[in-house]
Amino acid sequence: MDMKYYSTNQQSPAVDFREATINGQAPDKGLYFPEKIPVIDPDLISNMEKYSDEEIASRVIMPYTGESIPGDKLMQIVKETISFPIPLIRLDESVFSLELFHGPTLAFKDIGARFMSRCLGYFVKDVDKKVTVLVATSGDTGGAVASGFYNVDGIEVVILYPSGKVSPVQEKQLTTLGKNIHALEIEGTFDDCQQMVKNAFIDDEIKKKRFLTSANSINVARWLPQQFYYFFAYKQWPDKNNPPVISVPSGNFGNICAGLLAFHSGLPVQHFIAACNSNDVIPEFMRTQKFESKKAVPTLSNAMDVGNPSNFIRILEIFNHQFPALEKMMSAVSISDVETIAAISDLYHRYNYIPDPHGAVGWLALKRWLEDHEGTKGIFLETAHPVKFPEAVEKYTGKKVDMPITVQEIMKSEKISIKMKPACEELKNYLL
Numbered sequence: 096m097d098m099k100y101y102s103t104n105q106q107s108p109a110v111d112f113r114e115a116t117i118n119g120q121a122p123d124k125g126l127y128f129p130e131k132i133p134v135i136d137p138d139l140i141s142n143m144e145k146y147s148d149e150e151i152a153s154r155v156i157m158p159y160t161g162e163s164i165p166g167d168k169l170m171q172i173v174k175e176t177i178s179f180p181i182p183l184i185r186l187d188e189s190v191f192s193l194e195l196f197h198g199p200t201l202a203f204k205d206i207g208a209r210f211m212s213r214c215l216g217y218f219v220k221d222v223d224k225k226v227t228v229l230v231a232t233s234g235d236t237g238g239a240v241a242s243g244f245y246n247v248d249g250i251e252v253v254i255l256y257p258s259g260k261v262s263p264v265q266e267k268q269l270t271t272l273g274k275n276i277h278a279l280e281i282e283g284t285f286d287d288c289q290q291m292v293k294n295a296f297i298d299d300e301i302k303k304k305r306f307l308t309s310a311n312s313i314n315v316a317r318w319l320p321q322q323f324y325y326f327f328a329y330k331q332w333p334d335k336n337n338p339p340v341i342s343v344p345s346g347n348f349g350n351i352c353a354g355l356l357a358f359h360s361g362l363p364v365q366h367f368i369a370a371c372n373s374n375d376v377i378p379e380f381m382r383t384q385k386f387e388s389k390k391a392v393p394t395l396s397n398a399m400d401v402g403n404p405s406n407f408i409r410i411l412e413i414f415n416h417q418f419p420a421l422e423k424m425m426s427a428v429s430i431s432d433v434e435t436i437a438a439i440s441d442l443y444h445r446y447n448y449i450p451d452p453h454g455a456v457g458w459l460a461l462k463r464w465l466e467d468h469e470g471t472k473g474i475f476l477e478t479a480h481p482v483k484f485p486e487a488v489e490k491y492t493g494k495k496v497d498m499p500i501t502v503q504e505i506m507k508s509e510k511i512s513i514k515m516k517p518a519c520e521e522l523k524n525y526l527l
């Protein structure tokens with residue numbers, strides 16, 4: 096049976112993987128969600144070391160892509176998606192770092208962006224209009240999407256980012272490629288960018304001119320492959336009888352949502368921690384059961400400066416909107432910048448490990464949980480390379496972070512962006 100995706104708003108028809116990927120968001124503005132969550136073959140779980148990463152990843156994703164992508168094509172896409180190492184690094188007997196930053200733009204978003212760009216590239220072969228990927232970024236999405244889609248035939252990419260609120264490396268990664276990649280520098284916040292994108296998607300005039308799709312983590316083709324590395328983490332986990340607690344630095348909640356999906360498919364995980372910075376909408380929700388979006392506040396871990404985490408609805412969907420079940424499996428904590436700074440320094444001095452600010456938030460949240468739960472061991476996801484945040488990292492570790500050659504090259508290239516006020520009309524005029 097081919098997997099169908101329904102809209103979380105229930106007002107749009109269910110579609111297959113291909114259509115969900117091309118649409119991005121459902122016409123009723125809901126998010127697509129799989130009609131049922133597949134169960135992973137228990138043999139794959141209990142004998143994971145025997146399987147290659149490609150094999151694991153393709154078996155995880157195949158039930159979701161269904162008939163939309165033939166098996167050999169899917170294998171090729173999976174191979175290109177995970178063409179870099181994802182090591183689990185042991186800091187001590189109970190704390191491990193899953194390094195997700197060894198991809199081309201040094202962030203975990205490379206995995207989702209690469210998978211999605213290749214799926215979309217495959218799907219648009221038989222669409223006659225030019226496809227425009229429209230995306231708002233709080234930092235890392237832009238670079239990963241730009242790199243993933245660079246030179247993909249038939250696809251234009253338009254990226255909105257908040258001026259002055261992304262790091263220099265991040266900015267260069269999304270403004271220097273050129274060709275089919277266009278960067279709009281918005282004089283506002285990430286939430287402004289996201290609002291502009293949302294409005295463009297429901298604007299009939301724009302839709303007549305352009306075939307728009309999103310590459311944000313709401314797109315199923317970006318969201319679902321993020322499950323891969325939770326399986327790879329378990330493959331490398333040394334204590335299979337004592338499954339890990341996993342702490343996920345969270346902003347828009349796509350990453351942790353993929354982890355929870357993997358868990359529901361049968362991956363052994365003891366507990367998930369959503370590690371947030373001062374943007375504490377979800378920690379507040381877990382406390383009060385009230386979802387109140389807020390204006391995002393800027394922090395050191397800027398890729399998590401999100402005041403209205405769009406993927407959280409999918410987490411509620413996974414748990415059938417049953418709060419007790421959710422609470423049992425997921426906690427959420429808010430870590431301030433002051434605590435983040437202390438964590439960066441602490442990680443360096445305890446373990447000689449240099450984290451980035453997002454990873455530091457994840458580690459501190461994990462450390463607190465482990466202290467409260469004797470006998471538990473855990474993993475924090477290191478979601479970005481520290482070189483992307485050199486100021487914070489060098490200041491609080493006292494150590495210079497070496498730039499990989501690829502980043503040195505990018506830093507030398509010229510930034511090309513179009514400055515824009517945070518107004519929906521401005522974006523509309525540009526797109527028309």
Ligand SMILES: *Cc1c(COP(=O)(O)O)cnc(C)c1O
Nearest residue numbers: 235346347348349350398478479
């Ligand atoms: C995007 C990002 C996050 C947050 O991930 P979500 O899926 O939005 O929760 C965390 N860390 C880094 C480095 C990121 O780029």
